[in-house]
Amino acid sequence: MELPPLAALLGSLLLCCAGLTKGLKITSTDQPMVEKAQGEKVTLLCTFTESQDDLGPLDVEWVLIPLDNRKKEQTIIMYSVDRIYNNYYEAMNGRVQFTNPDPRSGDGSIDILNLKSTDTGTYQCRVKKAPAVESQKIQLTVLVKPARTKCYIEGSQETGRDLTLKCVSQEGSPLLSYNWRKLTGTQELPATSLLNKDTGELSLKNASEEYSGTYTCVAANRVGTDDCFVVLNVTPPINTAGTIAGAVIGTLLGLFLLAFLVFCCCKKRKEKKYEKEVHHDIREDVPPPKSRTSTARSYIGSNRSSLGSMSPSNMEGYAKTPYNQVPSEDFERPSGQNPSFAPSKYDLAYKIHDITVV
Template sequence: MFEKAQGEKVTLPCTFVLSEEDEGPLDIEWVLIPADNQKKEQIIIMYAVDRIYNHYYAAMTGRMQFTNPDPRSGDGSLDILNLKSADTGTYQCKVKKAPGVQSQKIQLTVLVKPARTKCSIEGSQEIGNDIILKCASQEGSPLLSYDWRRVAGTQELPATSVLNKNTGELLLKNASQDYSGTYSCVASNRVGTDECFVELNVTPPINTAGIIAGAIVGTLLGLFLLAFLVFCCCKKHREKKYEKEVHHDIREDVPPPKSRSSTARSYIGSNRSSLGSMSPSNMEGYTKTPYSQVPSEDFERTTGQNPNFAPSKGKKLFEAVCPLGNSEYSVMR
């Protein structure tokens, strides 16, 4: 049984000794036996009638050859170059020279080295916390094993650490600042190794109370600022609305009505001026008309029928304009 790493070279041995009784032609044949017994054997390379035939198996074209260019010397070993994981399987060498026949089976396992190994940290890197260092390879044949160590100093892991070689996890319990430093993880299997590094920095706990208080204060300030902006916007909106209402309510000024007393005064003044201008010399054109006195009951009845007429004020006004007495003249309005 052979175990090789992917990309390497392997030589599968096949030596033989011919007998004097063997008189027929020499045939050397290499075949790949499938894992499924229902399938036929696959010829890889063959030597017959002093010629080499290596075009039977396309998956290995250009990657296989006889170790000895002249297999008749008793060495029919096979070289396989640049191994791949798909090359894993059972190979058989057959040597024929009539009447003798010899065969030999060889198990080949192609393993993949660990590769693309990554290191990471899980958990808060604060004093007193449990921290997990993780290590995992993206490639590699099983069984993979992981090992952690510190790069600087004694390279010894902390006393509280717990290592799981199968999963690659390193648990650091109740971490302290002394745990800070560079750690290395080595992933390995039977054919190779791969390594990654991670930097651990254990720090004092963060003052969460101060952060929370700051967040609360900041939130309150933000709410206050928002409320102030809303208040300013509402105030501005009300001012604009009030200006529009005042603008629409402006009307043309109307002069106030004259009072009845001022009207009466003007009327009295005008009549006095007209009466005062009458003299014996300029009254000749006027005709004397006897004055008919209105019965008091008729006057009272007439004024009573008009609710808007004030008898006392009207009488005074009439007497002021035209005093009756014994005058023979009357002024008709």
């Protein structure tokens, strides 16, 4: 009859002993996902408790698990045999450290400084103390705040026209949302406006002068905001008829001036060409005047050739008369003589005789 109470007591003792000898355990299990902004600091928790049965050296290792299963895990930082090794991952050199310099206190958490978008991934903390091994995974997402947001107007800013205010952020992790509001006047958006928070477009129908004012757009995501502003000035339509007439008249005047310049250039070019042709004709067509000496010599030569055909008997009468001078052009053509007059054969023979004697 006493066996059942004794058996119960022994069972209770065994359970207590089992609880006392329970091994290593990670206690920080409430941080499965973390979101932080780029440039900020994040702390990935990894706290643990030890047991008296864990007699081996303490090792704490953090690894980055790649999205591609074909790639190997990348060790980021490690504590082993009372030393810290933090130069395994070049992309995080100088940006990762243990929160507690002595992880033996039961805190193996790490800090990652100056976060980058490439730091997004799954991180695993592994705590080893033989014979126990425990691990924990944390999903880190690094978000980029909206930045370099620009506002601009698309469409004509005239009364009665439709126009659109546009807002776009050149940086920022999705999902981005946009919101427009008016800063001047009633500070309320026009009744005809239509806002698209996903694209950042604010459409204004049948714009009036009351729509004029300063508008601001705020781009936001889970980690930050950025804004920009634009000034809208709705005015009455301009006189398009007068503008078109002025443009036509200006175009015609420009064409007339261009035609006049072309005409002047062509005329000047023709005048220069004519002057060159006239100057060339004068130099090529008009021979230089002959000198008296060349005329006399040519005349003597022709007379000598004629003399050779004359007989000695015909020259006797001419040899008696002395004549020592070379005939000149004055002798050939006396003043008052008809230019068409030709000398007789006796005169020619007389002249040839005198030339021969000389």
